[in-house]
Structures are given as structure tokens and as C-alpha cells.
Amino acid sequence: xxxxxxxxxxxxxxxxxxxxxxxxxxxxxxxxxxxxxxxxxxxxxxxxxxxxxxxxxxxxxxxxxxxxxxxxxxxxxxxxxxxxxxxxxxxxxxxxxxxxxxxxxxxxxxxxxxxxxxxxxxxxxxxxxxxxxxxxxxxxxxxxxxxxxxxxxxxxxxxxxxxxxxxxxxxxxxxxxxxxxxxxxxxxxxxxxxxxxxxxxxxxxxxxxxxxxxxxxxxxxxxxxxxxxxxxxxxxxxxxxxxxxxxxxxxxxxxxxxxxxxxxxxxxxxxxxxxxxxxxxxxxxxxxxxxxxxxxxxxxxxxxxxxxxxxxxxxxxxxxxxxxxxxxxxxxxxxxxxxxxxxxxxxxxxxxxxxxxxxxxxxxxxxxxxxxxxxxxxxxxxxxxxxxxxxxxxxxxxxxxxxxxxxxxxxxxxxxxxxxxxxxxxxxxxxxxxxxxxxxxxxxxxxxxxxxxxxxxxxxxxxxxxxxxxxxxxxxxxxxxxxxxxxxxxxxxxxxxxxxxxxxxxxxxxxxxxxxxxxxxxxxxxxxxxxxxxxxxxxxxxxxxxxxxxxxxxxxxxxxxxxxxxxxxxxxxxxxxxxxxxxxxxxxxxxxxxxxxxxxxxxxxxxxxxxxxxxxxxxxxxxxxxxxxxxxxxxxxxxxxxxxxxxxxxxxxxxxxxxxxxxxxxxxxxxxxxxxxxxxxxxxxxxxxxxxxxxxxx
Amino acid sequence: xxxxxxxxxxxxxxxxxxxxxxxxxxxxxxxxxxxxxxxxxxxxxxxxxxxxxxxxxxxxxxxxxxxxxxxxxxxxxxxxxxxxxxxxxxxxxxxxxxxxxxxxxxxxxxxxxxxxxxxxxxxxxxxxxxxxxxxxxxxxxxxxxxxxxxxxxxxxxxxx
Numbered sequence: 001x002x003x004x005x006x007x008x009x010x011x012x013x014x015x016x017x018x019x020x021x022x023x024x025x026x027x028x029x030x031x032x033x034x035x036x037x038x039x040x041x042x043x044x045x046x047x048x049x050x051x052x053x054x055x056x057x058x059x060x061x062x063x064x065x066x067x068x069x070x071x072x073x074x075x076x077x078x079x080x081x082x083x084x085x086x087x088x089x090x091x092x093x094x095x096x097x098x099x100x101x102x103x104x105x106x107x108x109x110x111x112x113x114x115x116x117x118x119x120x121x122x123x124x125x126x127x128x129x130x131x132x133x134x135x136x137x138x139x140x141x142x143x144x145x146x147x148x149x150x151x152x153x154x155x156x157x158x159x160x161x162x163x164x165x166x167x168x169x170x171x172x173x174x175x176x177x178x179x180x181x182x183x184x185x186x187x188x189x190x191x192x193x194x195x196x197x198x199x200x201x202x203x204x205x206x207x208x209x210x211x212x213x214x215x216x217x218x219x220x221x222x223x224x225x226x227x228x229x230x231x232x233x234x235x236x237x238x239x240x241x242x243x244x245x246x247x248x249x250x251x252x253x254x255x256x257x258x259x260x261x262x263x264x265x266x267x268x269x270x271x272x273x274x275x276x277x278x279x280x281x282x283x284x285x286x287x288x289x290x291x292x293x294x295x296x297x298x299x300x301x302x303x304x305x306x307x308x309x310x311x312x313x314x315x316x317x318x319x320x321x322x323x324x325x326x327x328x329x330x331x332x333x334x335x336x337x338x339x340x341x342x343x344x345x346x347x348x349x350x351x352x353x354x355x356x357x358x359x360x361x362x363x364x365x366x367x368x369x370x371x372x373x374x375x376x377x378x379x380x381x382x383x384x385x386x387x388x389x390x391x392x393x394x395x396x397x398x399x400x401x402x403x404x405x406x407x408x409x410x411x412x413x414x415x416x417x418x419x420x421x422x423x424x425x426x427x428x429x430x431x432x433x434x435x436x437x438x439x440x441x442x443x444x445x446x447x448x449x450x451x452x453x454x455x456x457x458x459x460x461x462x463x464x465x466x467x468x469x470x471x472x473x474x475x476x477x478x479x480x481x482x483x484x485x486x487x488x489x490x491x492x493x494x495x496x497x498x499x500x501x502x503x504x505x506x507x508x509x510x511x512x513x514x515x516x517x518x519x520x521x522x523x524x525x526x527x528x529x530x531x532x533x534x535x536x537x538x539x540x541x542x543x544x545x546x547x548x549x550x551x552x553x554x555x556x557x558x559x560x561x562x563x564x565x566x567x568x569x570x571x572x573x574x575x576x577x578x579x580x581x582x583x584x585x586x587x588x589x590x591x592x593x594x595x596x597x598x599x600x601x602x603x604x605x606x607x608x609x610x611x612x613x614x615x616x617x618x619x620x621x622x623x624x625x626x627x628x629x630x631x632x633x634x635x636x637x638x639x640x641x642x643x644x645x646x647x648x649x650x651x652x653x654x655x656x657x658x659x660x661x662x663x664x665x666x667x668x669x670x671x672x673x674x675x676x677x678x679x680x681x682x683x684x685x686x687x688x689x690x691x692x693x694x695x696x697x698x
Numbered sequence: 699x700x701x702x703x704x705x706x707x708x709x710x711x712x713x714x715x716x717x718x719x720x721x722x723x724x725x726x727x728x729x730x731x732x733x734x735x736x737x738x739x740x741x742x743x744x745x746x747x748x749x750x751x752x753x754x755x756x757x758x759x760x761x762x763x764x765x766x767x768x769x770x771x772x773x774x775x776x777x778x779x780x781x782x783x784x785x786x787x788x789x790x791x792x793x794x795x796x797x798x799x800x801x802x803x804x805x806x807x808x809x810x811x812x813x814x815x816x817x818x819x820x821x822x823x824x825x826x827x828x829x830x831x832x833x834x835x836x837x838x839x840x841x842x843x844x845x846x847x848x849x850x851x852x853x854x855x856x857x858x
Contacts, residue, residue, distance in 0.1 A: 312767050561750065606753035649752070649762065650771040650801035656754045662762050662769055670750040670764045 012061045013110055014297060016054060020102045023050040025370050027095050030087070031377065039087055041161060041200065047095070048077040054102075065120055066105050072127045073098055082160045085130065093381070094126050096374060158203045165200060165223035172245040173199075173231060175220040176207055179239070184216065191220070191235070198234055199224030300400055303361055310354050311645030311664070317347055318666040354643070358547055361401075365443045365452070366394035368407045375411055376439060379418050386425060386436040387418060393443035398450045399547040402524050406452075406544075409517040413454045413540055414439060416513060421458030421538050431535065433457065448568030450546055455539040461532040463489045466498060473497045490530045494518040525566070525660055527677045529627045543627045551646060553663070553673065554622060555639035559608035562671040564644055564663055565633065569676035571625040573638055577618060590621070590632060597623065599632040600683045602674075606658065624676045631680045646673050657682070720815045723840065725847055726793070727809040729781035734840055735793070735852040737813055742794040744804065746772075746786075760806055770794065772804040778855065779835065784808060795856045803856040814847070816840045821849065 026047045033040045051073045058067035073095070079085035101123045108117060154162065166172070175195075179187050188204075195201050200223050207217040224231060228244050236242060320343050328336040369391050380387035422428075422437030429435060440455040463486065470476040470492045476484075484492075492498050496515040521528050526544035545551065545568055553564035554573070574592070581590045581599055588599040599621065603610070613636065621632040644663040649656065660675040723734035724743075744765065749772055751761040758777040763770050772792060776783045792804040823838035835854050840847040 308767060608753060647769040650769070650803070651797065651799040652759065652771050652773070652801065652803070653752060653755055653762075656752060658754060659752070662750070662764075664764050664767070668764065669748045670762050670769070672750060672752065672762075 009061060010299075011297065012057055012063075013106060016057055016066070016102075016106055019050050019054050019057075020099060020106070021367070021370065023047055023054075023102075024099045024374055026050065027092070027099065028370065028373050028377070031092055031096075034087060034089075034092065041081065041164070042196075044077065044081045044087070045157065048074065048081050051077055063105075063109055065117060066102070066109065069098065069101065069105065069120055069124065072124055076127055076130060081157055083164055091130055094123065094130060096378060097123055097126070099374060154203055161200065161202050162221075162223070165202065170199065170223040170225055171227070173222045173224060173228070174243050174245055175222055175235065176217060176241040176243075177220060177239055178215050178217045181214050181216055188218070194235060195220075195222055198226050198231060298360070300361065303357055306357050307354075307645060310350065310357065313350055313353075314643060314645075315664055315666045317343065317350060320346065361399050361547060362397040363400045363403055364394060365396050365398055365403065365406075365450070368403050368410065369394045369441055369443075371407055372410055372414055372441065376414060376418070379415060383418060384424075385418060385422050387422065388436045388438045390438060390440045391442075392440070396443040396445055396450055397546075398544065402544060402547075405520060405524055409520045409542075410441075410452070410454065412513045412517045414441075417454060417456040417458065417538065417540075421456035421460075423459050427459075445546070446543075448546055448552075450544045452542040452544065453539055454542075455537060457537040460534040460536055461490060461493065461530070461538055462534075463532075466490070466492050469498045470495060490532055493530060494528070522675075522677050522681065525675065525677055527626045527629075527681065529629075541627060551644060553642055553644045555642050555665075555671065556620070556622060556635040557613070557637050557639060558606075558635050559603045559610045560612045561608060562639065562665060562669075563602075563635075564642070564671050564673040565622055565624065566660070566673065566676060567641060569624050569626055571623045571630065573620055573622045575618060576621045576632075576634060592623070592632075597621075597630060597632045598683060599634055600679065601634045602679075603634075605679070605682070624680060626677055626680050629680055629684055631683050633674075633679065644673065720817050721821075723814050723816060723847070723849060724793070725811040725814055726791070726807040727811065728776050728779065728807055729784065731781070732811065732845070732847050733775075733807075734814065734847045734849045735855075739795055739852040740793050741796065743810055744792040744794060746790055746792055746806070763804065765794065765802070765804075768802050770802045770804045772806055773856075774806045775855070776806070776808075795852055797856040798853065799857065801856075805852075805855065814840070814842050816842055823849075 026043055030039070030043045030047065033043060051070050055067055055070035055074055058064075058070055076085065076091070076094075080087055080091070085091065101117070101120050104117055104119055108115065175191075177191065192201055202221045202223060204218045204220045207219040222231075226234075228242065232242050320339065324336055324339045324343055327339060373389055373391070376387055376389045417439050418437070422439070423431075423433075425435040428437065438457045440453065442451075442453040442455070444451055467476070467481050467484075467489055471478045471481055473495075475492070475495050475498065493514050494517075498514070518528055521542055521544070524544055526542055529541045529543075530538065531541070532538040545566065552567040554567050554570050556563055556565060576590070581588050583589070584596065588601070589596050590599060591597070602608070616636050620635050620638055622635055622638075624631050624633055646661040646663055648661045649659060653659075658675055658678050660673045660678075662670050662672050665671045722737040724737045724740055725732055725734040727733075742765075747763045747765065749761040749763045752759060755761070758774050760772040760774050763772055770792075774783070775781075787808070789809040791807055791810045793807060793810075794802065794804050797803050820842050821838055821840050835850050837849040837851045840849050
């Protein structure tokens with residue numbers, strides 16, 4: 001492992017990354033709340049805290065650029081949360097821009113590059129231009145029968161929230177709540193959540209005596225539009241007493257302005273507190289000294305190493321099984337029984353361990369979807385198109401490594417969808433579509449696969465334009481163009497140089513994109529399909545394996561070699577007798593339950609030598625299904641099912657297509673793992689077929 | 699302890715003889731010639747384990763094998779260096795090394811000979827006049843006691 005300082009630095013970078021991601025989610029929520037017309041002050045406050053923490057972290061690790069930006073952002077967010085600035089779209093744009101700049105700064109930091117970032121400078125200048133613009137308001141705080149002691153301890157933020165609420169003619173309530181000390185954290189959060197539907201909890205303070213030593217009473221100051229009866233109905237309980245704080249009579253209006261002084265002093269003290277919970281009352285500080293989270297951050301490489309150990313244990317397990325067999329043959333009955341019992345127990349534990357490690361690697365797709373939501377917003381604004389993003393299934397889990405590799409391809413697809421798919425709103429109105437275009441991002445699990453769909457309700461792919469482009473680029477002979485099926489035409493968008501749009505502009509449509517998307521997805525062992533209806537929309541579907549670390553595989557013999565086919569891609573296997581297959585359009589096919597299934601003779605495709613194994617009289621077909629494509633892979637015979645750890649082939653074999661990696665077979669030998677996606681792709685590849693046709697014609 | 703005492707003494711002796719620093723090379727046979735690579739770059743010498751050929755791989759790749767869980771790409775140096783390929787014998791070995799990319803590479807050689815210590819006066823670290831296509835892999839030649847060894851750059855070999 002790296003030395004401690006480097007490790008601390010790694011931790012810092014990944015923590016900072018996490019905070020930026022949280023901040024990004026926060027801004028998206030904020031954006032939604034602005035659009036719905038009522039800004040949730042808690043969101044602004046959370047964003048402020050996130051940036052405040054980042055500033056602290058950056059200071060600790062001497063990341064000056066990061067610290068400087070955080071400092072400026074903190075000022076802006078402070079102005080926002082204290083009502084000194086109005087949350088306009090421009091301000092929100094600047095905040096969103098900050099997320100990207102943070103990303104850039106973090107990667108510079110990670111590479112240890114100390115150069116200035118023009119993007120950061122530009123953003124700083126932009127933040128500078130956002131001045132405080134809201135007038136300072138004087139709110140009638142003193143008109144209420146508030147305990148001066150309470151007012152004196154309000155932070156500047158809390159005081160601002162109080163004033164803001166009173167300006168909106170909210171009523172004030174005091175909730176005296178008795179909490180059990182052991183569950184107070186959760187109970188208080190719970191209370192806040194429930195109260196949120198009715199108003200805002202401005203502050204809470206210990207109230208004095210409680211009925212027992214294990215309990216504590218808090219006074220919650222709450223502002224709400226609802227009347228007392230409604231609140232009691234919603235929040236009332238045995239341990240909750242709610243009363244309304246009445247307005248003072250006019251004679252009491254001359255109360256000295258003591259609270260303000262107190263608040264100033266306190267907020268001054270607060271700004272030097274490094275605590276993340278700076279805005280909260282003193283009560284939370286006690287428990288928060290202990291770590292509140294039960295989570296640890298783990299480098300994924302450590303999990304890979306563990307998984308390798310598990311893989312090796314599986315090999316040991318195989319050896320034990322063979323030993324048990326030998327003992328049985330030698331007639332050592334009692335020993336055999338004992339060894340087999342141990343073996344079974346070992347096998348079970350090993351499976352549990354494997355499952356456990358796999359589970360740790362799984363993260364929800366929401367991680368990448370959140371980033372995409374930001375992209376959608378940004379592109380929508382750039383293109384002046386109104387986009388409604390609908391996300392479903394963000395809780396679907398997938399291997400962390402896959403998630404990391406997904407964001408670029410998905411971003412390309414979404415850019416394409418907004419740019420080429422969604423029509424300008426005027427055009428949408430003409431065809432009777434709602435002005436806002438919808439992009440749906442759906443994820444769900446299907447067997448051992450995760451499906452991700454990117455769908456738009458735009459104009460659909462112009463098949464003729466795609467065909468013309470493919471012919472112009474020489475990917476397709478003009479006379480063959482009309483022979484392609486619709487599916488085959490749509491698949492042409494994945495060829496280099498062809499795009500989903502006929503026009504070229506800044507954003508996408510230069511024809512780089514979809515072929516790269518396809519390559520990236522294929523590298524993850526996935527495939528991508530496209531469906532499109534003119535005038536209705538386009539849907540791209542990605543099919544991915546859930547994990548890369550360990551897979552169940554069907555082991556097969558072909559010629560002299562053993563190969564593994566990931567079981568997740570296998571739909572069935574059947575025997576193939578001589579005379580079952582026929583030739584259709586130059587391709588060998590069989591009929592399976594009334595449907596035509598294309599065959600793939602791997603021994604020929606891979607030019608395997610048959611030195612030891614002659615061509616068998618009877619062979620087998622393994623039906624590989626990916627997305628909506630099926631291919632019958634012809635093999636000599638089936639060996640059986642085995643859990644395998646796939647190890648990637650080295651750099652010098654990177655150009656070799658058709659293999660996902662290699663795996664140990666347990667007897668010191670290595671077997672190759674077939675890349676089902678690549679093989680299916682190759683078998684169906686329009687370009688390959690077209691090239692063959694082309695060469696026949698040429 | 700004995701080593702600690704001897705090491706400086708040896709260095710003194712060497713300097714006195716004016717031979718300069720000594721580099722250790724592992725020598726081996728490929729085809730009809732003797733080659734050497736820097737010893738410290740060789741991680742291990744293996745008897746060939748079962749090797750799985752990789753279809754569609756470049757000619758020089760013999761295949762992949764597993765060394766205690768590590769996946770190794772085995773390269774036939776004779777093909778890489780365009781030398782005569784002789785049938786494998788029981789002396790055939792694999793030199794294990796790590797490429798800069800982190801890939802574990804095994805180099806297939808006909809026979810491993812010995813470790814030779816070459817001082818600067820025994821070496822000619824120039825590739826001029828040695829060859830054509832393979833010169834990028836050649837460090838120079840060594841001439842210990844009248845022998846002729848082609849010194850190869852192992853880093854370039856495993857990365858190339």
C-alpha cells in the first residue's frame with residue numbers, strides 16, 4: 001500500500017468527491033424546489049454546509065485552488081441562506097458550474113498537477129459579479145411573546161429564518177417534546193421530517209427538567225401556516241406539548257434589541273467552528289463527536305484482491321473434492337464421509353463469502369444518474385429546450401466498476417437524445433406534443449443483467465439520413481441499402497462516422513459518439529440496442545452484467561480447448577445432430593421452436609486447431625441471448641457449470657476480440673472466457689456482412 | 699555479517715582494478731545464440747506450466763498460463779527476435795517479468811545458462827551495426843572472457 005500521507009490524501013480526495021456529489025444532488029433538489037415556486041431553505045443550508053466542509057478539508061490538505069473556490073462559494077451560499085441574495089437562475093447556473101469546476105480541480109489534485117485552472121478562474125469572476133441584492137429587512141420579531149433567552153441564542157441563520165417566516169405571516173409555535181436519550185438522534189430527525197410538511201423548525205433548545213434521567217425535554221420553535229388544532233393533529237403525542245406563541249400587545253413593542261446582539265456574538269463564534277453541524281444547536285455536538293456513521297470507505301482494488309483469494313480458495317475446494325473422490329475409490333469409507341462433510345461446509349461458507357464481497361461491490365445506479373440529471377439540465381439550457389427528466393430504478397444495484405464506466409456513454413446518449421431527438425418546442429407544438437421534451441432514464445434488473453434504457457419522445461431517427469450517410473462514408477454499397485431490415489438500418493448508427501442526426505452542430509452529431517458508446521459498453525461485457533419510431537421517439541437499451549468480479553459459467557469443449565461462456569448470457573443448450581442445420585443467405589441456421597436461429601461455429605471463427613480432438617459426430621448448441629439477439633454457438637460437448645473469477649488478458653492481448661478474459665480451471669490450467677457480446681456482435685455485425693457483400697460485388 | 703564485511707572490500711578491490719561498477723546479467727539460449735538480460739528485472743525462472751493458446755493472438759504470443767493465481771502472457775522471444783525456432787526440450791524455461799503496464803509477461807527461452815557479472819569494460823552499450831528490426835530491444839553486447847552475448851533490454855521486450 002501507499003505511504004500514510006498518500007493514503008490520507010486519497011481519502012481526502014474521495015471524501016471531497018463524495019461531498020461534491022452530495023452537493024450536486026442538493027442543487028438538483030434546489031433547482032426542482034425553485035421551479036415548484038417555493039425554495040426549501042433546508043436545501044440552501046445543506047449546500048452551505050457541504051461547501052463549508054469542503055473548505056475545511058481543502059485547508060487541511062493545502063489544496064489552495066479548492067479552498068479558494070469553496071471560500072467564495074461559501075460566501076454566496078451564506079448570502080443566499082441569510083436572505084441577502086435572491087436565488088435566481090443565474091446564481092443557480094453558477095452553482096451548477098461549480099460542480100464541474102470542482103470535478104476538474106479534484107482531478108488536477110489527484111494527478112498532483114499544480115497548474116491554475118482557467119475554468120476555476122472564470123467561475124470565481126462570475127461569482128464575484130453576483131452581488132448581494134436583497135434589501136435588508138426588518139422583521140417584527142419582537143412582536144411575539146418570545147423568551148429573550150431563546151432569542152439570544154439564535155444563530156444569524158436561525159434569526160433570518162425566523163424573520164423570513166414572520167414576513168410570510170406564519171404563526172409561531174412552541175413544541176415541548178420529551179425525548180428518550182438513547183433514541184434522541186433518530187426521534188428528532190423523525191420529528192423534523194414530520195414537521196416539515198406543516199412548516200419549519202427554526203431552532204431547538206433544552207427546556208429544563210425531564211421526567212426521568214434517561215429523557216430530555218427540548219423546546220422546538222416552529223413556524224407554520226396551520227392552526228394549532230391541525231398541528232396537534234399532525235404532530236401531537238404523549239410526549240409532545242404544542243402551544244402557540246401569541247403576539248404581544250402594542251405596549252410591549254419597545255423591548256430593547258437585545259436578541260440581535262446575542263445573535264451576532266454567537267454567529268461570530270460559529271464561523272470558526274469547523275463542525276459540519278455548525279447551524280445546529282449545541283445538543284447535537286455531544287453525540288456527533290462519536291462517529292455517527294457505520295460505514296467505511298474501501299478501495300475497490302482491495303475487494304478485487306479479496307475476490308482473488310476467494311477464487312483461489314475455490315481451487316483448493318476443487319482439490320479437496322478430488323481427494324475425497326480418490327479416498328472413496330481406495331475404499332476409505334469413513335474418511336471419505338468425513339472429508340465430504342467438511343467439503344460441503346467449506347463450499348457453503350465460501351459461497352457466502354463470495355456473495356458477501358460481491359454485495360459490498362454493489363452500488364446503486366443513482367450515483368451516475370444524479371450526475372446525468374445535471375447534464376440534462378445544462379444541455380437543456382444550452383439548447384434552449386425544455387427537458388423533463390424522468391428517472392426510474394435509480395436504486396438498481398450494479399458493480400462499482402461498471403458504474404464508473406457508465407457515465408460517459410450515458411452522457412453521450414443523453415446529449416444525442418436532447419440534441420437530435422427532442423424537437424424545438426415550436427415544432428413540438430405543431431405536432432401536438434407537450435412543449436417540454438421528456439427523457440426517461442430507466443434501470444431495472446432482469447435475471448443476471450441490469451438493463452438501462454434511455455428513451456426520448458422526440459422525432460425518432462431518420463432512417464434515410466442514416467442510410468445515406470453510411471453509403472456516403474463507404475460503409476455500405478448503395479445497391480445493398482434497400483435490402484437491410486429496419487433493425488439493421490438503425491444498427492448503422494453505431495458505425496464510426498454515422499450519427500443519429502443528419503445535421504452537424506456543436507453538441508453532437510459530428511458522428512463521433514455512438515460507436516464509442518458501443519465500444520465502451522462492449523468493454524463492460526454489455527450490448528446496446530436501438531429502437532426508434534419516426535415522430536414518436538427513440539429508445540436505446542443497454543444490457544449489462546451485474547458484476548465483473550465473479551460469474552457462473554458454462555464450461556464447454558471446442559476442438560482441443562476448454563472455454564467458459566458466462567451463464568448469464570446462456571439461455572439454453574441443446575444437442576445438434578447432423579442434418580439439423582441448413583444454410584440461409586450464406587449463414588448456417590437451425591429452426592428452434594419455429595424460430596430461425598443463426599449458428600456460429602467457433603472452431604472456424606477462432607481458427608482452432610484439431611490436433612487431438614477430431615470433429616465430433618454429434619455436437620451441441622449453446623444458445624446465447626443478449627438483448628433481443630440470439631446466437632447458437634456450436635461446441636463439441638458441454639463440461640458443466642462452474643463459478644469462475646475472470647482475469648483480464650494482458651495489454652499485449654488487448655487487440656484480440658472475442659474473449660472477456662481467462663480463468664483458472666482448477667488443475668493448473670487456464671481456460672479462456674468467451675466474450676459473448678463480442679461474438680454475437682461479430683456474427684450479426686452489419687458492417688462485417690456488408691463488407692462481405694461489398695467485396696463480392698467489387 | 700560476513701557479507702557486510704566483504705561487500706565494501708570487494709568494491710575497493712574492484713575500484714583498484716579500475717573496472718568500474720558491475721552489472722549482473724542472466725544469460726540464456728535462443729536458437730543458436732546466447733543472450734543476456736539484467737538479472738534484477740527477472741522475477742522468476744519457471745519450468746513451463748500448461749499453456750493455453752489464445753486464438754487470434756499475435757504470432758509471438760504462445761498463450762496464457764497461471765502462476766499461483768497470476769495470469770501470465772507468454773511470449774516466444776524467438777519469434778519476437780526473428781530467430782530460428784527449435785522444438786521444445788526439457789531445458790525450455792520461462793522468464794517471468796513485469797511490464798510497465800503491470801502485465802505479467804513470461805518470456806519463452808530455449809535454455810537458461812548462468813549469471814554473468816559484466817563490468818563496463820566487458821560491455822559495448824551500443825546498438826550501432828547490430829541489426830535491423832530487432833535493434834530496439836538490444837542494449838549492446840557483452841564480451842566476458844572472449845564470449846559474445848547479446849544484451850537485451852527486458853523492459854522493452856515485455857512492453858513491446
